[in-house]
Amino acid sequence: MRLLDAVVNARMRWTAATNLRDLRPRVDDRRIPVIVTERHVVASDQDVVSVRLAAPGGGPLPAWRPGAHLDLELPSGLLRQYSLCGDPRDTRGYRIAVRRIPGGAGSAEVHDDLGVGRALAVRGPRNAFPFAAPGHGSPAARVRFVAGGIGITPILPMMRLADALGIEWTAIYTGRARATLPFLTEVEGFGPRARVRTDDRRGLPSPAELLDGVGPDTAVYCCGPAPMVAGIAAAVRGISGVELHSERFSAPPVVDGMPFEIQLSRGGEVIGVPADRSALEMLLRRRPDQPYSCRQGFCRTCKVRVLDGEPEHRDSVLTPAERAAGDLLVCVSRCAGGRLVLDL
The missing domain is CATH 2.40.30.10 (Translation factors)
Known part of the structure; x- marks a missing residue:
């Protein structure tokens, strides 16, 4: 029985480790x-x-x-x-x-x-911005799409799919002027459910206007400038029963940052990181080929190894074991004080 217990326990540990490995996000580098x-x-x-x-x-x-x-x-x-x-x-x-x-x-x-x-x-x-359609992965009953300028690019395929599935949906497409809006003809081809509004005629839109008619059982998909996305996120918190899915094409602002330094390998170049800038931003000025993607701490593309220093992790994906091994996402994470020496 002791031998059987040992075999079963070893098998359970192996299974747990395998499942954990399979659940970790992978970056497709093909x-x-x-x-x-x-x-x-x-x-x-x-x-x-x-x-x-x-x-x-x-x-x-x-x-x-x-x-x-x-x-x-x-x-x-x-x-x-x-x-x-x-x-x-x-x-x-x-x-x-x-x-x-x-x-x-x-x-x-x-x-x-x-x-x-x-x-x-x-x-x-x-x-990193998947569409979970109502009835096909989401409990919502309807969808509101909000796109600002070039933010229409991930939203447009979602609109086509929602239309093909017969889902109840509406969209607001906003920008400075009609001349600045890409794929305007394709968007207007959906008819009145896709509304176009421009700042030159109506001024800057408020979150309340962009969410007009949104109520419980609605999923909101939003992509555009960071202030627009942040305003919608704040407004949605006051509406019960609403899903919010968003993507922005700029990095989030640094909150409560302190200045520090990064060093490219031991004895290598030292780069200063101001309190309001990310390590990735400063690194790209010297190493423009440094891989990155989301700039928001969830895709792992910018992962590097810390050789020395105390990291301040601000990502949402690295496991405790990965952090203990020295992994760091330079797009959002910082240094707890002084300098980080990176294996670059």
Whole structure:
């Protein structure tokens, strides 16, 4: 019996360890070669370009679901993340849209250098903003989509899927002016359930306006500028029975930060991190090829190993064992004092 107990206990420990390993989030780092097959300006102010990517031989690409994004390996070596905004049923092409950001090296390269026929590689797809449709994974009865500007990119496939499933849904698409709104024709093609409003005609929208008509049993999917997303999150807290799913294309502000330093390996370069900046932001200024994705502490792409120093972990995914082993997500985590020496 003692021998049997030992065998059973060993088996249970092995099973628990295996299940824990299987449940940990994985980053899909497969590199997929693609070429640019189409390119179109999709906002009349010329600042948003749509790019279609296909496999060099025209074969099928890995499947994706609404809300997913790609890591785009640009020819210069820069790595940037863009939401997939095409149709998941198109298995032979990925569509992304990129707004030109003043001073943004990645967006400038997409706009200026990615012509039709250009070869590059992508990683993914991966999804940090999945759509759980009512009746298909969500207890909600209806959906409100809220998109601000280029935030329409992950929302547009969700709208198509909700429409195809016959779900009750409405959408508000907002931006500075109609000329700045990409895919405007596609959005307006849904009819009156998709409302377009612009700041030049009606001023900045309030959370109350963007959530007008939202009540219990509603799921809100929101993507856009950080102030808009934060305002909606605050407003939703006062409405019972509402789900909130959101994504923003900028890092969250640093709260209660203290300045510290990071050092690239023992004896390597030392980089100062101000109290209101992330370690990733400062690292990218010296190492623009450093991998990253969500910038919000949940995708693990930016994970590095700490060789020395006391980390202040602010992520939501690393296990106690990983933290004890020295793992750190530089997009959100900081130093408890002084300097962190990173294995870079």
